[in-house]
Amino acid sequence: MANRSREEAKEYVLKMAKEHDVKFIRLWFTDTLGILKSFAITVEELEGALEEGMGFDGSSIQGFARIDESDMVALPDPDTFQLLPWRPREHRAVARMFCDILKPGGEPFEGDPRYVLKKNLERAADLGYTYYVGPELEYFYFKKDEDSPNSYTTEVLDQGGYFDLTPRDAAVDMRKDTVLTLEEMGIGVEYSHHEVAPSQHEIDMRYTDALTMADNVMTYRLVVKEVALNHGVYATFMPKPIFGINGSGMHVHQSLFKGDNNAFFDAKDPYYLSQEARSYIAGLLKYAPEITAVCNQWVNSYKRLVPGYEAPVYLSWARRNRSDLIRVPEYRPGREKATRIEFRSPDPACNPYLTFSVMLAAGLEGIEKGYEPPAPVEENVYEMTKEEREEREIGTLPASLLEAILLTEKSEIVRKALGDHVFEAFIQNKKIEWNEYRSQVTEYELKKYLAIL
Numbered sequence: 001m002a003n004r005s006r007e008e009a010k011e012y013v014l015k016m017a018k019e020h021d022v023k024f025i026r027l028w029f030t031d032t033l034g035i036l037k038s039f040a041i042t043v044e045e046l047e048g049a050l051e052e053g054m055g056f057d058g059s060s061i062q063g064f065a066r067i068d069e070s071d072m073v074a075l076p077d078p079d080t081f082q083l084l085p086w087r088p089r090e091h092r093a094v095a096r097m098f099c100d101i102l103k104p105g106g107e108p109f110e111g112d113p114r115y116v117l118k119k120n121l122e123r124a125a126d127l128g129y130t131y132y133v134g135p136e137l138e139y140f141y142f143k144k145d146e147d148s149p150n151s152y153t154t155e156v157l158d159q160g161g162y163f164d165l166t167p168r169d170a171a172v173d174m175r176k177d178t179v180l181t182l183e184e185m186g187i188g189v190e191y192s193h194h195e196v197a198p199s200q201h202e203i204d205m206r207y208t209d210a211l212t213m214a215d216n217v218m219t220y221r222l223v224v225k226e227v228a229l230n231h232g233v234y235a236t237f238m239p240k241p242i243f244g245i246n247g248s249g250m251h252v253h254q255s256l257f258k259g260d261n262n263a264f265f266d267a268k269d270p271y272y273l274s275q276e277a278r279s280y281i282a283g284l285l286k287y288a289p290e291i292t293a294v295c296n297q298w299v300n301s302y303k304r305l306v307p308g309y310e311a312p313v314y315l316s317w318a319r320r321n322r323s324d325l326i327r328v329p330e331y332r333p334g335r336e337k338a339t340r341i342e343f344r345s346p347d348p349a350c351n352p353y354l355t356f357s358v359m360l361a362a363g364l365e366g367i368e369k370g371y372e373p374p375a376p377v378e379e380n381v382y383e384m385t386k387e388e389r390e391e392r393e394i395g396t397l398p399a400s401l402l403e404a405i406l407l408t409e410k411s412e413i414v415r416k417a418l419g420d421h422v423f424e425a426f427i428q429n430k431k432i433e434w435n436e437y438r439s440q441v442t443e444y445e446l447k448k449y450l451a452i453l
Contacts (some may be wrong), residue, residue, distance in 0.1 A: 009078035010050045013097070017043050020083055023092030027054060027074045028218065029099045030113050031061050032425050033297065034351025036218050038096075039074075049076055053102060058109075072109060074099035080215055085184045086226045098215050110421040113353035117214055120357040120417055124364060129256040129263060131360050134190075134207035134340070135217060137348040138248035139224055139237045141171055141199050152234060154242050156199035175201055178227045185223070187216050197245040207253065210356045217352040239296070239347040240303035247304030249311060250348040252359065253329070255340040256280070265339040271319060271376075272331040272339055281326055281341055282373040283366020284359065285315050288325060288345065290411035291358040292397050293404035293430060294418075295346035299437045302400045304347060307382050312344045315395040316377040323381045325397070345397060354418060354426075361417035401437070405430045 004012070017025070024040045027049070031037055039056060041049055048054075052073075059070035076097035087094040101112035108115045124131050143155040157171050175192045182189055188206030195202045203224070205216055221237055228235035240247035256263040256276065264277035273281075296305060304311045317326035327342045346355050365371075374393065381394060398404040405427060408414050415423045 004079070006078065010047075013050060013076075013078045013081045014047060016081060016083075017046055017095065020093045020095075022083070022095045024094045025049070025076075026084070026094065026096040027076055027099050028096050029074060029101055030218060030351060030353065032111065032113065032351070032354075032422055032429065034113065034218075034349075034354070036222060037061060040094075049074075050078060053099075055104070058101070058111075071104050073102040073104060073106075075102055082185045082219075085181050086223075086230065098218075110419050111425065113351055113422065114211070114214070116418055116422055117211055117353040117357050119419070120360050121210060124256065124360060127364065127367070128258050129364075130258075131210045131356070132207055132255050132257060132340075133210050133213045133356055134205065134253040135213065135346075135348075135352070136202055136204045136249075136251045136253075137217065137220060137237065138195050138200055138202045138250070139235050139348060140197070140241055140248065141174065141201065141228055141233050141235050142241075144232065144234055152236075157233065158194075159198045171199070171201060174227050174231050174233075175203065177230075178203060178224055181223050181227060182220060185219060187219060195246070195248075197242070200246065200248065210360070214352040214356055221348070237348040239298065239301045239349055243303075247311060248348050249304070249344065250346045250350065250355075251342050251344045252346055252355070253340045253342045254359065254363075256363075262337050262339050264341070265336045267336075271328055273328065276367050277339070277341065278373050279366040279369075279371050280363035281317055281328075281366070282371035283362045283364065283369075284326060284341075284343060285317060285373060286371060287358075287362035287365065287411070287413050288315055289395070289398055289404075289407050290414055291362055291408070292345065293401070293408040294358045294414065294426070295350055295355050296404065297350055297401075297426075297430065298347075299401050299433060301347050301349070302398075302404070305345065305397055305399070313397050313399075314381040314389065315397070316381050316392075317341075317373060318376040318378050324377060328376075354422070357417050358414055361413055365413055401430060402434050405434065 022043050024042060025046055026038045026040050028036060028038050041054060053075035055071060055073050057070050058072035076099050080098040082096055084094045084096055100114055101109040103109050121131060141157050143153055143157060145151045145153050179189045179192050190204045190206050192203040205220060224235045237248060264274055265272060266274040305313050307313055312323065312325040314325060316324045318324045319328045319330060325345055327344060329340060329342060331339060343359055398407055409427050
């Protein structure tokens with residue numbers, strides 16, 4: 001679809017809307033934090049929207065416009081037109097398109113996360129690269145409190161573990177329905193399985209270019225939640241909803257291609273990694289602490305990033321080892337195109353447009369500056385003593401949102417990747433979140449201190 005001209009794509013959308021008796025089209029975009037926003041237009045407005053976009057007030061959208069620049073235009077991307085399968089079709093269908101956000105004069109709005117990713121992808125294209133990603137988003141299903149529909153519990157649906165085939169229960173059917181819905185919306189799925197923790201699941205989308213994948217991540221999160229609601233439960237991408245068991249991650253497999261050739265592959269290297277791949281790894285390792293606030297943007301994200309629960313906290317890389325921040329999946333002969341690296345710290349509640357942007361920026365910096373990665377660490381980093389890690393110069397990711405913000409705030413590479421508008425809105429927003437969090441009195445404190453102090 002993406003190879004068509006915009007004119008051809010617009011014609012296709014108008015034809016599809018007519019054929020499927022579409023009445024409403026939802027225009028989707030995200031705010032700075034990656035929360036999906038939407039407003040609906042009727043099919044009568046569709047042609048005009050595709051030509052000129054639809055105006056809306058951006059002043060109330062998180063990190064978007066300042067009061068004096070509140071008028072925005074949402075220009076639908078016709079390549080993203082899809083029918084919404086969970087909407088009834090008997091009485092007029094509903095479709096969606098992702099939008100690029102413009103200023104009233106027609107120029108791109110710097111606060112639009114989709115625009116931020118496009119700018120970073122242009123930088124890669126100028127160097128001859130296409131950026132491919134394959135994120136693995138984990139999530140939990142929990143029971144809803146039937147007596148109080150608006151209150152949420154963390155009561156699990158099963159006690160299954162990694163790859164367990166649990167008896168046919170609601171979760172098996174929900175995963176199946178989710179996969180079918182994603183495929184109906186043009187999103188390829190490779191795997192779906194039970195994850196390590198009780199009631200935790202994962203559905204892996206097929207590797208594709210980063211812009212398509214960021215749109216797909218936004219769609220995936222909504223589909224998972226819609227299907228769960230249809231089954232009378234709810235799904236959450238909160239990184240660490242339950243103390244003492246694994247949190248949910250979003251490991252991101254990534255590679256750079258030059259035309260049809262995987263720029264990360266080298267048949268002569270013991271790891272089958274090219275010099276570009278090694279420099280990309282070195283860039284990611286060097287800048288990982290600075291990009292963490294973007295990849296792990298919530299207070300709760302840092303409850304997941306603790307040693308012992310499969311979440312990587314140490315700055316190391318290796319082939320087999322899953323305690324490392326960056327893992328290189330084993331090469332299989334004849335699968336040069338599958339050569340990739342896996343960055344394991346992001347969580348599924350991030351803004352995918354910004355997360356892909358900062359990972360790419362860090363990797364490209366490594367390539368442009370010719371960085372060399374440290375030696376790979378095949379031992380379990382969690383089992384090393386602090387002294388052993390210091391001796392091997394293995395650093396750590398920030399341990400709290402505050403630590404992460406303070407590192408990101410000083411980061412030239414993140415500012416450059418996000419642009420001033422998003423960078424400043426993001427930092428300001430995260431400082432507000434941290435201040436709100438640190439002034440809370442928690443259940444933990446009441447249990448621990450109330451009676452004894």
